Amino acid sequence: MIIEPVAGNMGCVPPEPGYLEAVREIASRHCALLIFDEVITGFRLAYGGAQQVYGVKPDLTCLGKIIGGGLPVGAFGGRADVMEQIAPLGPVYQAGTLSGNPLAVTAGLAMLKVLRDSDPYEELERRSAWLQQGLRDAAAEAGIPSTVNRVGSMLTAFFTEDPVTDWPSAKQSDAERYGRFFRAMLEEGVYLAPSQFECAFASLAHTDELIDRTIEAAHRAMRNLSD
Secondary structure (H helix, E strand, O other): OOEOOOOOOOOOOOOOOOOOHHHHHHHHHHHOOEEEEOOEEEOEEOOEEEEEHOOOOEEEEEHHHHHHHOOOOOEEOOHHHOOOOOOOOHHHHHHOOOOOOOOHHHHHHHHHHHHHHHHHHHHHHHHHHHHHHHHHHHHHOOOOOOEEEEOOEEEEEEEEOOOOOOHHHHHOOOHHHHHHHHHHHHHHHOOOOOOOOEEEEOOOOOOHHHHEEEEEEEHHHHHHHHO
């Protein structure tokens, strides 16, 4: 069973309370492997990813390019008895042209050390929550229905007044209005994801000044949408 513990490819949609625990229990009961796709959530929500945040341990985890700090790199890992099936210990052969690439792996090790030693997640939470509230306030001031979902530094502003908890509810969003918002923000010098159904990501590069400017731009953009 392969899932994103926090959906990131229909916008940011967190799991309902108890959902991940139920998936874990069902997979264990049927002797099935539970695989978390943490390509988006890994090292973004916490040093231990979404599984640390929600306290649910998968059997395998897939991780992506965030490890490399700009260089292309991916990784997977999990339970020792499963990983021992991979060659040369076991019969499952896994390889690729860039597997174990020295440059990418060195960059990855350096990035993981920086994250471990600096522990940036409390500060990321503060900045992300500030941006989330700013977007909510901008929409409310303009009288535009919106829902801003956020988990850690992942967030999405959906143009709908109803909660977004799954794909059917995400699809109720006003994608045309989002497109207008995207273009208005671009004119303000703020580049967002061009689709209603993509996540935005806050980072330590987004200083307080930049977040303030983004929120001010959102207020102007929202007012233009309501005209």
